[in-house]
Amino acid sequence: MTEESVPVATPPVAITTSPTRVTTDRITTEQTRAIVGSTPAPRRRIGPSDLQVFPVALSGNVFGWTADAAESERVLDSYVAYGGNFIDTADSYAGGRSEIIIGNWMRARLSRDDIVLATKVGKSADHAGLSARAVTAAVEASLRRLRTDRIDLLYLHIDDPDVPFEETLLAVDELVRAGKVRYFGGSHHTGSRLIEARIASAQLGVARMIALQNHYNLVFRREYEEGLARVAIDLALGVMPRFALASGFLTGKYRSKADLDGTRRAEVGRFVNRSGLRVLQALDAVAAEHDSPPATVALAWLLSKPNVVAPVVSASAVDQVFDLVAAVDLSLTRSQLTSLDRASA
Template structure:
């Protein structure tokens, strides 16, 4: 679908965002924003991932989900130039233009994986950012992620290109995704030596069933450098929503992949602990899994994807949930095999 077709779809009239359902579940008390590392960015502690926009979610449904996200206080949006070949950015840009709410949002996008501008060389990054700005219909990206770690490109070249974009006002802050701890250290050293803007945040997998990479490698570096940590895959491919309870719930491909492995004894022990806490506080399992993440030091906002409005409400509810010490301990203990 062309950009103009998306624009016509999302700019049309949509149902009012404050539905009766939303009014009954949304806490009217504002959720305090969280800082993104040492940067000036402040965000709602749940980021809405838009990777399904333009793929399995059309522009009209995306608009309803975005309206619901805003109605619950959400302001942190996560996209990428490679999501649906840029259609995710276009849908988001058209919605912001129609709602005239760009200045009240924090928009994060990623570059490095698109078919048109692959890699993180200076020319690719610069071209990708300007194309993202056009699709997003904005003059700046609040948080730019490097979507790949390319060892064939000198890190100094990448950092210089990003710094020039920041100095020019096209980008406010930058972050890393898919980068090991050693590369974060290299980036900090290079930025300090060359006088570049330092990195503000890092994105990596982290959940109750995926703790090892962050807790054993990244956590100490995030803390030492004052980075904000933005967990991705916080629901482990919807496993922690409780959607998958047996192998019969999976597609043949999923049975051979990560979801199939999670349906073993240790994964089901975690899901049982999540279910127990969810029953105690009358919340969805996904809400509990995200609330556990939000209790961890340096976590800014998990990036969660949704395909329907009711899912958005369950996800953003985590920002208002405070789990007890006992509940957190039980979830920690159940997920220890994944630590």
């Protein structure tokens, strides 16, 4: 399980299988009621926008890659059945196949108005970079693949130093004015670049960023907490952590070098050390107290942090979904949060 695009050679990580398993190819209304019940699913607002989202975003980074179309649709059905409404993808995921699968699923389920749809531009081979021409062409291509007339949240997937911010911001603003993009945010941007973008937006009188998707989890804290957290608060940016489970390390599957297969050594191997295992030990203790898997606790820890709206996580099989969405109902005590903070400091 990962939360961002990954090299083709890298296999997905399976998280702990939940005892609650969806067995049909398509979730029925009756099953949805049985699972969700009458209590409305929780929602969080993204920054100053009117976007209200489920506190765990489902990434489409494995759709069309390690999850075929049929399994991807089952994952999407299961996520929605548990109350999810926030789907995250990118024009570069599986060469655009992720967007195609999601678009076909939305059209078949007639669910577009019930979904907050996020995608990213800047990394695709066809429309690389953030020039005005590239951004406009990339969005138009994404709209066709997604079979929709608007993108709820568009991320700039890269920080393109070769293009003046003003050019990118004006291009995005035109798309917002045309109704093709509702809101936009940053990704892979430093705090200073986010501030620069806000200043430029004010000077130009154009739409401003309302969201940030950044690398943040229990074993990778410093970049966000020391460099971006204050900026996110000052600029009122809703934060969507990617790599929320550290490429699968925080599921507890990898505890020694022997657990690493050859294709995941570079991604996960850097965490299999004394400090990483200390974090897993703390996760295990809290997980045991809640009778929950470590992955659920790791996501609940993120959801306790200021400005965090929804961690972005993926599932390559339907039986992985429950452990992800269960995090929204897991309340960690102050003592448990302190234990996790200390172990991962």
